[in-house]
Amino acid sequence: xxxxxxxxxxxxxxxxxxxxxxxxxxxxxxxxxxxxxxxxxxxxxxxxxxxxxxxxxxxxxxxxxxxxxxxxxxxxxxxxxxxxxxxxxxxxxxxxxxxxxxxxxxxxxxxxxxxxxxxxxxxxxxxxxxxxxxxxxxxxxxxxxxxxxxxxxxxxxxxxxxxxxxxxxxxxxxxxxxxxxxxxxxxxxxxxxxxxxxxxxxxxxxxxxxxxxxxxxxxxxxxxxxxxxxxxxxxxxxxxxxxxxxxxxxxxxxxxxxxxxxxxxxxxxxxxxxxxxxxxxxxxxxxxxxxxxxxxxxxxxxxxxxx
Amino acid sequence: xxxxxxxxxxxxxxxxxxxxxxxxxxxxxxxxxxxxxxxxxxxxxxxxxxxxxxxxxxxxxxxxxxxxxxxxxxxxxxxxxxxxxxxxxxxxxxxxxxxxxxxxxxxxxxxxxxxxxxxxxxxxxxxxxxxxxxxxxxxxxxxxxxxxxxxxxxxxxxxxxxxxxxxxxxxxxxxxxxxxxxxxxxxxxxxxxxxxxxxxxxxxxxxxxxxxxxxxxxxxxxxxxxxxxxxxxxxxxx
Numbered sequence: 001x002x003x004x005x006x007x008x009x010x011x012x013x014x015x016x017x018x019x020x021x022x023x024x025x026x027x028x029x030x031x032x033x034x035x036x037x038x039x040x041x042x043x044x045x046x047x048x049x050x051x052x053x054x055x056x057x058x059x060x061x062x063x064x065x066x067x068x069x070x071x072x073x074x075x076x077x078x079x080x081x082x083x084x085x086x087x088x089x090x091x092x093x094x095x096x097x098x099x100x101x102x103x104x105x106x107x108x109x110x111x112x113x114x115x116x117x118x119x120x121x122x123x124x125x126x127x128x129x130x131x132x133x134x135x136x137x138x139x140x141x142x143x144x145x146x147x148x149x150x151x152x153x154x155x156x157x158x159x160x161x162x163x164x165x166x167x168x169x170x171x172x173x174x175x176x177x178x179x180x181x182x183x184x185x186x187x188x189x190x191x192x193x194x195x196x197x198x199x200x201x202x203x204x205x206x207x208x209x210x211x212x213x214x215x216x217x218x219x220x221x222x223x224x225x226x227x228x229x230x231x232x233x234x235x236x237x238x239x240x241x242x243x244x245x246x247x248x249x250x251x252x253x254x255x256x257x258x259x260x261x262x263x264x265x266x267x268x269x270x271x272x273x274x275x276x277x278x279x280x281x282x283x284x285x286x287x288x289x290x291x292x293x294x295x296x297x298x299x300x301x302x303x304x305x306x307x
Numbered sequence: 308x309x310x311x312x313x314x315x316x317x318x319x320x321x322x323x324x325x326x327x328x329x330x331x332x333x334x335x336x337x338x339x340x341x342x343x344x345x346x347x348x349x350x351x352x353x354x355x356x357x358x359x360x361x362x363x364x365x366x367x368x369x370x371x372x373x374x375x376x377x378x379x380x381x382x383x384x385x386x387x388x389x390x391x392x393x394x395x396x397x398x399x400x401x402x403x404x405x406x407x408x409x410x411x412x413x414x415x416x417x418x419x420x421x422x423x424x425x426x427x428x429x430x431x432x433x434x435x436x437x438x439x440x441x442x443x444x445x446x447x448x449x450x451x452x453x454x455x456x457x458x459x460x461x462x463x464x465x466x467x468x469x470x471x472x473x474x475x476x477x478x479x480x481x482x483x484x485x486x487x488x489x490x491x492x493x494x495x496x497x498x499x500x501x502x503x504x505x506x507x508x509x510x511x512x513x514x515x516x517x518x519x520x521x522x523x524x525x526x527x528x529x530x531x532x533x534x535x536x537x538x539x540x541x542x543x544x545x
Contacts, residue, residue: 045388048392049392050388050391050392070394070395070396071394073392073393073394074394076392078392080385080388080389080392081385082385083385084384084385084386084388084389085384085386086317086321086384086386087384088320088321088324088325089317089320089321089324093320097313097317098389098393100309100310100313101310101313101314101390101393101394101395102393102394103394106309145389
C-alpha cells in the first residue's frame with residue numbers, strides 16, 4: 001500500500017530526513033512518534049506529494065508520488081497540523097468546496113457531504129461559520145474534509161493537538177471508526193494516544209527511524225515486569241517471604257497503614273515465579289490483599305530511546 | 308474547469324463575507340461619481356474619456372487592496388497546503404483565483420455603466436469610443452490584477468504583497484515620467500512598457516493589435532510567473 005524507499009530531505013544545510021525506508025500494508029493503522037522537529041510533518045508532507053524528497057522514492061498504491069502527484073492526492077486524505085479551514089465559510093460550504101476540489105462527482109457531492117457531516121458528528125453545526133466553532137469542532141471539520149473523497153489512505157498530523165480531554169476522546173473515537181476501512185497514519189507526540197489507536201509505531205529521532213515495531217513488541221521488548229502486591233502482615237515476615245522466593249527481586253516496601261504494606265517486586269515474565277512468591281507469602285502467614293502488574297508503557301520505551 | 312469555477316466562487320464569497328468588498332465598492336463608486344459630475348460639469352462634453360483616466364489612476368491604488376490577500380492569506384492560514392494537497396493542478400489554482408478577482412473587478416466596472424446611460428440620455432456620445440474605452444480599462448485592470456496576484460504568490464505577508472504591488476503598478480503607470488530623460492532604444496522601451504501608452508488608444512476609440520498584445524502578453528507573463536512561484540513554493544524559501 002505505502003512503500004517508502006531511502007527517502008532523504010534537506011532544507012538548506014539542515015537534514016530533516018535521513019535515508020528513511022518502511023512499508024505499510026493496506027488496512028494498518030500506524031503511528032509516527034517523535035519529538036517536535038523529529039521529521040514527522042516533513043515525512044507526511046512528502047507522502048502527500050506536497051514536498052518533493054531530496055532523494056529516494058515513495059509509492060502509494062503502486063504509484064510513484066513524484067510522477068503521479070495528482071493521482072496520489074486522489075487516494076490520500078490529509079489533515080495538516082493546523083486544520084486548513086476558511087473561517088468565513090460555513091461548515092457545509094467548506095465541505096462542498098473540498099468535495100469539488102477532490103473530484104467527488106457532482107452527482108454524489110451532496111450525499112457525500114451529508115455522509116461526512118454525520119460521520120464526524122457535525123450535523124448540528126453544519127450552517128455555522130467555521131470562525132465561530134470550538135477547536136474540537138474545527139478539528140473534526142478538518143477530518144471531514146480529509147475523508148470526503150473516500151481516500152484509501154488517511155494521514156493525520158497531530159489530530160488531537162490542543163484539544164480538551166472530551167474533545168480528544170471524540171476525535172479518537174472518530175479515528176477508530178475510520179481504521180476499519182482504511183490505512184491510517186497518525187503523527188503525535190502524545191504517547192498514550194498511539195498506544196490507544198495504532199497497531200504499529202514508527203519512532204523518529206532527528207530524521208531517522210529508531211524503532212519500527214508493533215506496539216506490544218516495543219513495550220515488552222526488554223525490562224522485567226513490575227509487580228505491586230499489597231499485603232497484610234508483619235514487616236519482617238514480608239521481607240523474609242520475598243527473600244525466600246527465588247528469582248523475585250524486591251525493590252521497595254512501602255508502609256500504607258497499620259499492618260498493610262505495598263511490596264514493589266520485579267519479576268521475570270515467567271508465571272511459575274508468581275506461584276513461588278504466593279506460596280512464600282502464605283508460608284509466612286502474610287495475607288495478599290491485592291496484586292497489580294504494571295506494564296512498561298510506550299512512554300518509558302520512548303524516553304529510553306531518546307536518552 | 309469545474310475546479311477553476313469552484314475556486315473563483317470561493318474567492319468571491321471570501322470578498323463578500325468581509326468588509327473589504329463593500330468598502331472598496333462604496334468608496335470607489337463615490338469617488339467615481341464625484342469625478343464624473345465634476346468632469347461633466349467642467350467639460351460639458353458627451354464623452355467618458357476623462358472619467359476613464361480617473362478610473363485607471365484609481366485602479367493603481369485599489370487593485371493591490373484586492374489582490375494582496377489572494378495567496379498571502381492562504382499561506383498564512385495554512386490553507387495553501389490544503390489546496391495543494393487536493394488533486395488540483397497548480398494551473399487551476401492560479402486561474403481560479405485570477406477569475407475570482409477578475410469577476411469582482413468586472414462587477415465594479417459594471418457599476419459605472421449608468422455614466423454611459425446618463426450621457427446617452429442627454430446627448431449623442433461616440434458609442435464606439437465608449438465601448439473601446441471600457442475594453443481598455445477592463446484589460447488594464449486585468450493586467451494590474453495579474454501583477455498583484457503574482458506578487459501575492461511570493462510572500463506570506465499581506466503588507467509586503469501590497470507594498471510590492473504598489474511598486475510594480477507605479478512602475479508601469481508612472482514610467483512615462485522618465486520619458487523626457489531617456490532617448491533611443493531606452494526611450495522606446497520605456498514608452499512601450501508604460502501602460503498609459505496603450506490604454507490611451509482604447510480611450511480615444513482606437514483598437515490596435517499592438518495594444519491588445521501588450522495586455523495579453525503582460526497578463527500571461529504574470530500568470531506564468533505566479534504558477535512558477537507556486538510550483539517552487541518560493542514563499543518557504545524567502
